[in-house]
Amino acid sequence: MLNKLPIISIKELSYTYPNSTEALRNVNMNIYESELIGIMGKNGAGKTTLIRTLNGLIQPTKGSIFINGEIIKNKSIATLSKEVGIIFQNPSHQLFANSVEEEIKFSLKSLNLNKEELNFRVDKILKDFNLEKYRKRSPLNLSGGESKKLALASIICRDPKILVFDEPTLGQDAKEINMFINLIKNERKKGKTIIIITHNVEFAFEYIPRIILMTEGQIIADGPTSKVLNNEILIEKTSLILPQTRQFVMKLKESGFPDLDNLISKNQIIDYLMKFIRKEKTFIKGI
Amino acid sequence: MKLINFINFYYRYKGNEEYALRKINLKIEDNKFILLCGETGSGKTSLIRCMNGLIPQFYAGFYKGKVEVDGKDTSEVPIADLSTKVGIVFQNPENQLIAMNVEHEIAFGLENLGKQHNEIKKKIREVVNITEIEHLLDKAPFELSGGEQQRVAIASILALEPKILILDEPTALLDPQMAEKIIIMLKKIQIEKKITIIISEHRLDLLLPLVNEIILIKNGEILEYGSKENVINGENFQKMNINRPVIYSIFKELKRNNLYTKALPSSIFEAINYLTKLD
Secondary structure (H helix, E strand, O other), X not given: OOOOOOOEEEEEEEEEOOOOOEEEEEEEEEEOOOOEEEEEEOOOOOHHHHHHHHOOOOOOOEEEEEEOOEEOOOOOHHHHHHHEEEEOOOHHHOOOOOOHHHHHHHHHHHHXXXXXXXXXXXXXXXXXXXXXXXOOOOHHHOOXXXXXXXXXXXXXOOOOOEEEEEOOOOOOOHHHHHHHHHHHHHHHHOXXXXXXXXXXXXXXXXXXXXXXXXXXXXXXEEEEHHHHOOOHHHHHHOXXXXXXXXXXXXXXXXXXXXXXXXXXXXXXXXXXXXXXXXXXXXXXXHO | OEEEEEEEEEEEEOOOOOOOEEEEEEEEEOOOEEEEEOOOOOOHHHHHHHOOOHHHHHOOEEEEEEEEEOOEEOOXXXXXXXXXXXXXXXXXXXXXXXOOOHHHXXXXXXXXXXXXXXXHHHXXXXXXXXXXXXXXXXXXXXXXXXXXXXXXXXXXXXXXOOOEXXXXXXXXXXXXXXXXXXXXXXXXXXXXXXXXXXXEOOOHHHHOOOOOEEEEXXXXXXXXXXXXXXXXXXXXXXXXXXXXXXXXXXXXXXXXXOOOOOOOOOOHHHHHHHHHOOO
């Protein structure tokens, strides 16, 4: 990975809001093509501000951002939105057209497609997201889940290379979370780079390989998820909680269970307990 | 004592052909800590709206059957009267806070009930103590963090001494540590005040260890209501699309392999307990 050029490179980035709140302080990071990366930290740590700088919604006070090796400083939001698609927490903030169909058309406008290609893309995306039956309906009359889907479709239809999700699992049940996991798997197969802001420790632990932790506008950790999220000091600093797997292993240790040092994932714990119980049962039978 | 009683209740919102709630028969007693659990769109919020009369009095629609709160029919008693018995805190407390500062916010409901000044002062002291917000009394609601706003909303409702406190996804907007603090605080309140608390929540890992009962709702119908032990070991809980805690799925896998025969644990504490007493 080190030999590759990063798709996003952030150098000494700072941002201070007009009311003098320092939201980002000297942030440096590299993200590589087709990576899946999580950004975590307590509320107000600067996570959302950081992603807003990626498509020009916020202009940094200091520092620079490079996407595909090019500095983004003088690029318009419309140009950047072809590269970076951000799916915000609340879909109603990004929907405003009169119908579902118009919403997708509006989103595709900046790509300057001919009529045939435009209609083809609209049809395809509505089909892919199972939104065909709502084609003429106002986005205001969709249920919460459907409007989330439309917000997502309106970003994905532009086929941006980088997808950013702000708290995608919030308020979602297991079925919706599974659908989201399938979506990111598919997008990664197409070579997309995916950034996820989340508070959901269990989700991050299971599905995201690399985590960046932020607090007070700064990055305090950047590394493999199993290392970052199992570190009690970092977890405490960022108002997260340890994954249940880690909490469980720690309690097993306290209770005198042996050889726990390499247990990290759920499956490793299951294997360990299977062996332990089989051994105990044989021992009891032996008596 | 029976606090909430749904009798063969059906409800559909105006303009919708499908019923949001169907065949609801549910008796909820005092002094319980209850988890309301179901997939998105299963009817959790609609069920909650019935418990203080918002359905059928505020939300236009069609209903059959009856809901009683503390023995009174919720379609007849004014919502203002019901709100002294049932307090509801919604996901985003910001929408619920209206006063200039936290002290006024808590006093607001009490003043509306015509309480005496001394009594109001005493009540404020009591609820800020239990929700640990003494240091916030002079602050304006917009100056508070999400977790602080959530505590203030809970304090304002507790001041009215409701018999039932209902929270609709109270931790959704909070970071995990703050979510854990709020849930533990609610458990403390439930035990101290002996009230019934009902929480609708997707994050079961934090809540499951602390509740005594679970209501499972699916497609607008009550699938099951009972003690936590019975519900989490039943088929419905295992089949539903809900975020079951990791510790639960670890033991489920052991059970599937015939290596574990006891009840499935709701917490790490229970899990360790079972493991150290294997037979």
